[in-house]
Amino acid sequence: MKTENVKGFNDYTGAEALKRAEIKKVIEDVFGRYSFEPAETPVVEYEEFVKGENEKDEAVSDIFKLQDKGKRKLALRYEFTFQLKRIMKDKKLPYKRYSIGPVFRDEPTSGGKARFRQFTQCDADIIGSDIKDEAEVLSVALEIFKGLGVKPVILFNNRALLNEILEDNEVKEKDKEFVLREIDKYDKLPEKEVKNNLKKFKAEKVLDALKKGESYFKKFESYKNVISLIEYCKLYGVKIVLAPTVIRGLSYYNGSVFEIKKEGMKETLVAGGSYEFNGVQCTGISFGLERIALVAKVKEEKEKYLVISLEQDREAVKIANKLREKDKAVSVYYGKPSKALEYANSYCFKKVVFVGSREVKAKKFKIKDMDSGKDFALKL
Numbered sequence: 553m554k555t556e557n558v559k560g561f562n563d564y565t566g567a568e569a570l571k572r573a574e575i576k577k578v579i580e581d582v583f584g585r586y587s588f589e590p591a592e593t594p595v596v597e598y599e600e601f602v603k604g605e606n607e608k609d610e611a612v613s614d615i616f617k618l619q620d621k622g623k624r625k626l627a628l629r630y631e632f633t634f635q636l637k638r639i640m641k642d643k644k645l646p647y648k649r650y651s652i653g654p655v656f657r658d659e660p661t662s663g664g665k666a667r668f669r670q671f672t673q674c675d676a677d678i679i680g681s682d683i684k685d686e687a688e689v690l691s692v693a694l695e696i697f698k699g700l701g702v703k704p705v706i707l708f709n710n711r712a713l714l715n716e717i718l719e720d721n722e723v724k725e726k727d728k729e730f731v732l733r734e735i736d737k738y739d740k741l742p743e744k745e746v747k748n749n750l751k752k753f754k755a756e757k758v759l760d761a762l763k764k765g766e767s768y769f770k771k772f773e774s775y776k777n778v779i780s781l782i783e784y785c786k787l788y789g790v791k792i793v794l795a796p797t798v799i800r801g802l803s804y805y806n807g808s809v810f811e812i813k814k815e816g817m818k819e820t821l822v823a824g825g826s827y828e829f830n831g832v833q834c835t836g837i838s839f840g841l842e843r844i845a846l847v848a849k850v851k852e853e854k855e856k857y858l859v860i861s862l863e864q865d866r867e868a869v870k871i872a873n874k875l876r877e878k879d880k881a882v883s884v885y886y887g888k889p890s891k892a893l894e895y896a897n898s899y900c901f902k903k904v905v906f907v908g909s910r911e912v913k914a915k916k917f918k919i920k921d922m923d924s925g926k927d928f929a930l931k932l
Contacts, residue, residue, distance in 0.1 A: 560661040560669030567900060572672075572841060574850040576652060578699040579674045579839060586692050588650040588676050593635045595654065599625040604634055606803050614659040616669075628656040632675045633804075633836060637829050645680030645832065668842055677836030679829070683777060686808050686826060686835045687784035693812055693822055693837055694790050701849030703815045704822075707795035708781065711805050711825070713774035714796075720772075721761055727753040729803060735759070736799035739818070762796035769796075781808055800825050810837060814847050821847070854881040858901040860892045861885065862908035871907060871917065896922055905930060 557563065564572055580590075599617060606612045616628040629635065632651040640647055652674045661667050676692060678685045690706060697704040714735075718728050734749045735758065743759070750756040761768065769775045778794060785792050800809040800823060807826030814821060821844055824837030857880050861868035865886065872882045883901070885892050896904050904920040911917045917930040 558669075560659075560667060562668065562670075568845075570852060570900075571848070571850060572845055574852060575700060575841060575844055575848050576674065577853070578850065579696055580650070580652065582692055582696045582699065583650040583674075583676050585695075586648070586676075586688065588648040588692075591639055591649040591651050592653075593629070593632065593639065593651060595629055595656075596626050597629055597635070599627040601638075602627040602629065602634065604637075604804075606634075609802050611657065611801060614657040616656045616658045630657055631655050631838070632673060633677065633802075633827070633838075636677060636679060636834065640679045640830065640832065640834075643679065646685065647679040648676070649679070650674070650676040672841035674839040674841060675836060677834055679834045680832055681826065681835040682833065683780045683808075684784050686781055687788055687790065689824065689835055689837050690785055690790050690792060690810065691788035693810075693839075694788070696839070697812070700844065700847075702821075702844075702847050704812050705815055706790065706792045707798050707811045707813070708792050709795055709798040709809050710774055710778050710807060711799075711809060712807055713769065713772055713778060714799070716772040716774055717761055717769075718755070718758065721755065721758050723753065723755045723758065727755065731755045731758060732799050733801070735762070735797055736801060738797035759797075777807065802827075804828075807833070808835070817847070819843060852881075854879060855903060856881045856883075856899075856901045857903045857905060858882075858892065858896045858899075859884045859905045859907060860889060862889060862906060864907045864909060864912055867912045868907040871905060875905075893920075893922075 596618065599615070602615050603612055611630050615630045618626040618628065620626060632655070636649075639649070653672065654670050655673050656670050658669065659667060661669065676689065678689065693706065694704065714732065715728065718731060723731050731750060731753050734746055738746055747756045747759055750758060769778070782792060795811070798809055798811050800811070804827045805825040806828055809825035810823060811820045812822035813819065822837060822839050824835070826833065826835040828834065857875050859868050859872045859875070859882060861884060868884050872884050875882045885895060887895070893904065902922050904922060906918045906920070915931065918927050919930045920927050
């Protein structure tokens with residue numbers, strides 16, 4: 553029987569799992585402070601619902617397909633956003649929700665950087681949104697990054713502005729989607745290669761147009777939304793940078809799109825944008841936990857204590873409970889004392905409390921600080 557992980561699926565234990573849990577706490581705390589409410593949705597959906605109208609999108613083409621005993625065509629969710637089409641119904645607007653959990657992509661794991669086929673997304677969306685809400689969503693992102701000790705670079709673009717630029721450069725309607733996909737590769741491929749790809753659609757001059765900057769962009773109606781978002785972000789103390797080649801792959805985006813990177817890092821950590829579902833304008837942002845974990849600096853909130861019972865189980869449990877009342881993380885160790893410190897090191901217990909007959913009689917207990925090696929007394 554094979555017991556190793558399927559490629560692209562991982563176990564997380566020990567310090568790695570603890571770090572992921574702390575990151576989720578930071579993210580959930582900020583989501584809560586901005587009044588987003590949690591929503592839980594199924595991992596399995598009908599295949600046609602998962603695909604929606606976006607079947608040509610790369611992410612949608614990589615969905616995991618399933619079939620149940622009733623021969624129904626099902627699929628694993630590849631993201632949380634499409635499920636909003638269902639849960640937004642009959643909600644008073646604006647409806648602000650967040651979801652944290654696993655999503656799945658059936659894509660190759662070989663070649664280049666390792667890719668995950670199951671990963672954790674942390675999403676926040678506002679259903680019934682405008683430019684002001686886009687600024688709030690970016691403020692949420694900035695606050696989360698501050699809590700994780702990461703300095704972000706927030707890039708944004710506007711899909712409506714891009715459409716106007718494509719029209720101005722006489723790109724045919726049927727080719728627009730393909731042209732945008734090629735431009736989206738700008739930070740991954742050499743410029744010459746991107747231009748050659750655009751020649752197939754007679755759209756190579758679009759790249760030059762995107763480099764012209766404000767003097768060119770301000771003639772388009774949608775550029776007003778770009779300026780407006782910059783101004784509203786200033787109210788939140790959020791600095792954003794217009795990046796004309798940021799596209800975001802999903803075709804349902806119709807307004808602002810965002811990509812957030814760590815300063816000095818090429819990979820995108822967070823992405824999102826604005827879209828329309830059920831005739832309602834929405835905006836949202838998504839944090840990839842696996843990538844965030846590579847750069848986040850978090851500390852465990854609770855001090856970890858290991859209470860070692862030297863044949864004084866009753867007192868050891870009593871002390872453990874008192875420490876838990878003080879919001880400490882505590883385990884009681886009943887094994888051989890000679891192995892206790894080794895155990896404490898293995899599971900990163902910062903403090904060790906020895907409970908023996910002498911300590912119980914004196915009502916004084918020795919605490920060992922595992923970092924400094926120093927001992928000090930605990931009185932109860």
